[in-house]
Structure formats: structure tokens, C-alpha cells
Amino acid sequence: MQNSRPAAHRLYHFPLSPFSRKVRLSLAEKRIEVELVEERYWEQDPEFMRRNPAGKVPVLKLGNRMMSESTAICEYLEEVQPDPPLLPQSVEARYEVRRLVGWFDDKFNREVTSKLLGERVFKKVMGGGYPDSTNVKAGARAIKYHLDYMAWLLDQRRWLAGNELSLADFAAAAHLSCLDYISDVDWNRSETVKDWYAKIKSRPAFRSLLADQLPGFPQPSHYADLDF
Incomplete structure (x- = not known):
């Protein structure tokens, strides 16, 4: 994964969302740079709802891929960038x-x-x-x-x-x-x-x-x- 294109990587989040923070920590630990976009997700803005019909943060945009659900995002990051590992081997x-x-x-x-x-x-x-x-x-x-x-x-x-x-x-x-x-x-x-x-x-x-x-x-x- 290329880490030199932060404009292509964007995380829609809310600062005090623990689920957003979990993804932010995983991204930062793996040195994947993203642009942080604060999202007032409870207002259910139509554009945001198109990104995630569940109406929840975080939503991660990696290139052309849009992803939701914090644990699924973190496990995806583990698959595509396993170093440093956040899931053990066994x-x-x-x-x-x-x-x-x-x-x-x-x-x-x-x-x-x-x-x-x-x-x-x-x-x-x-x-x-x-x-x-x-x-x-x-x-x-x-x-x-x-x-x-x-x-x-x-x-x-x-x-x-x-x-x-x-x-x-x-x-x-x-x-x-x-x-x-x-x-x-x-x-x-x-x-x-x-x-x-x-x-x-x-x-x-x-x-x-x-x-x-x-x-x-x-x-x-x-x-x-x-x-x-």
C-alpha cells in the first residue's frame, strides 16, 4: 500500500467516537496517512449516508474503496499492511x-x-x-x-x-x-x-x-x- 498519497486516503470520523479512534490508532500504528474529516453523523447528511447507509462513523476511504464498520476496517488494514502486526500469528x-x-x-x-x-x-x-x-x-x-x-x-x-x-x-x-x-x-x-x-x-x-x-x-x- 502506498503511504505517500494522503489525498486519496480519508477517514470520516468524530473526535470522541471510540470506534473512530480505534481505526485512527490502527492507521497511525501502520503509518498509513489519512486526511481526517469530522462528520456529524447523527445529522444523517445525504452525502454521508451514501458513503455509509448505516449512518455511523468511522468510514474509511482508501483510494476508490469506501469502507465502514471499525473492526472490519482494522482487520482489512491488517491483511493489506501486516507490519507492524496488530493481530498475532496463532x-x-x-x-x-x-x-x-x-x-x-x-x-x-x-x-x-x-x-x-x-x-x-x-x-x-x-x-x-x-x-x-x-x-x-x-x-x-x-x-x-x-x-x-x-x-x-x-x-x-x-x-x-x-x-x-x-x-x-x-x-x-x-x-x-x-x-x-x-x-x-x-x-x-x-x-x-x-x-x-x-x-x-x-x-x-x-x-x-x-x-x-x-x-x-x-x-x-x-x-x-x-x-x-
């Missing part, structure tokens, strides 16, 4: 990566991201009214369970799915970085998880995420601090 290890990607993009998103980010940010951005305190409290309770599960995994492994960085780490970091932007992660709950996030946060692939700015939602002081 079938069993690949299963564990995919299991954890599903965990964060489904269970974590449903129990935590949608309740915290959804209520605190997206309701305001989309004009949906005030946060529902019941959902916020449920998300705040649930994230403790997920951080403890991550700590348990990391007590046995260098990274979430094994001894090598993988797409599972990027899926988790995509969600947590969005929540960190609104100061909804208690990094003091687990030094193990905090150290893991510090390692991810310091990677060159993470730089564009740390520069994100969402009008009306200023970054907290620690967000872009590599040492917290």
Missing part, C-alpha cells in the same frame, strides 16, 4: 484479541461508554437534553468492574490479550481515552491499568488523539500529559 491468540475487541466494543460500550460519554457529551452535542443521572451513575459503577477486569488480565500478561501489543489494546484505549477526555476514569483504582495506559498514550500513534479538541468540552489538564 489462531488461539487471534481469538483472544477478537474476543477482547468484542468485549470493549460491545459490553464496555453498552455498560460504560454509552452511559457516561453518551449522557455527558453526545446528548449536548446532538441537542438531546440534559444527562440522565441514573445512566451516569450506572456507568460510573460499571467502569470499576471493567478496570478491575483489565487489571486482572494485565497481572498475567504484558498487554491485554497477550505479550504483544494488539488491536485489543487499541480497542480498550479508544474507549478509555474518550472517557479520560471528560475525566471519567479513576486512574488511581489500578496502578497496573494506569501503567498500561501510559505506555499506550506515549506511542506516536496516539499523538493525534491527544490533540483532539471538542468545542464546549475543554480538555482536562491531565489528558495530554504523558506522565498524567
Whole structure:
């Protein structure tokens, strides 16, 4: 794949979409340059709906190919540009990566991201009214369970799915970085998880995420601090 034609490569995204962030991390790790185009996907602009009738971000344009669904995009990138790898070699290890990607993009998103980010940010951005305190409290309770599960995994492994960085780490970091932007992660709950996030946060692939700015939602002081 040619990396010298950024004009042909475009990612339609929203800055605090964890699914967009997962793809951004994969692209950056593989050094595939893309033009970032912010998309207010909930407005269902007809041109955007032509790109993805599902009306979701991210949508990746690589040359003449238009692709949607974040995990499918990441696995496509793995197939066409396998270096550096984000999926391990063995079938069993690949299963564990995919299991954890599903965990964060489904269970974590449903129990935590949608309740915290959804209520605190997206309701305001989309004009949906005030946060529902019941959902916020449920998300705040649930994230403790997920951080403890991550700590348990990391007590046995260098990274979430094994001894090598993988797409599972990027899926988790995509969600947590969005929540960190609104100061909804208690990094003091687990030094193990905090150290893991510090390692991810310091990677060159993470730089564009740390520069994100969402009008009306200023970054907290620690967000872009590599040492917290």
C-alpha cells in the first residue's frame, strides 16, 4: 500500500467516537496517512449516508474503496499492511484479541461508554437534553468492574490479550481515552491499568488523539500529559 498519497486516503470520523479512534490508532500504528474529516453523523447528511447507509462513523476511504464498520476496517488494514502486526500469528491468540475487541466494543460500550460519554457529551452535542443521572451513575459503577477486569488480565500478561501489543489494546484505549477526555476514569483504582495506559498514550500513534479538541468540552489538564 502506498503511504505517500494522503489525498486519496480519508477517514470520516468524530473526535470522541471510540470506534473512530480505534481505526485512527490502527492507521497511525501502520503509518498509513489519512486526511481526517469530522462528520456529524447523527445529522444523517445525504452525502454521508451514501458513503455509509448505516449512518455511523468511522468510514474509511482508501483510494476508490469506501469502507465502514471499525473492526472490519482494522482487520482489512491488517491483511493489506501486516507490519507492524496488530493481530498475532496463532489462531488461539487471534481469538483472544477478537474476543477482547468484542468485549470493549460491545459490553464496555453498552455498560460504560454509552452511559457516561453518551449522557455527558453526545446528548449536548446532538441537542438531546440534559444527562440522565441514573445512566451516569450506572456507568460510573460499571467502569470499576471493567478496570478491575483489565487489571486482572494485565497481572498475567504484558498487554491485554497477550505479550504483544494488539488491536485489543487499541480497542480498550479508544474507549478509555474518550472517557479520560471528560475525566471519567479513576486512574488511581489500578496502578497496573494506569501503567498500561501510559505506555499506550506515549506511542506516536496516539499523538493525534491527544490533540483532539471538542468545542464546549475543554480538555482536562491531565489528558495530554504523558506522565498524567
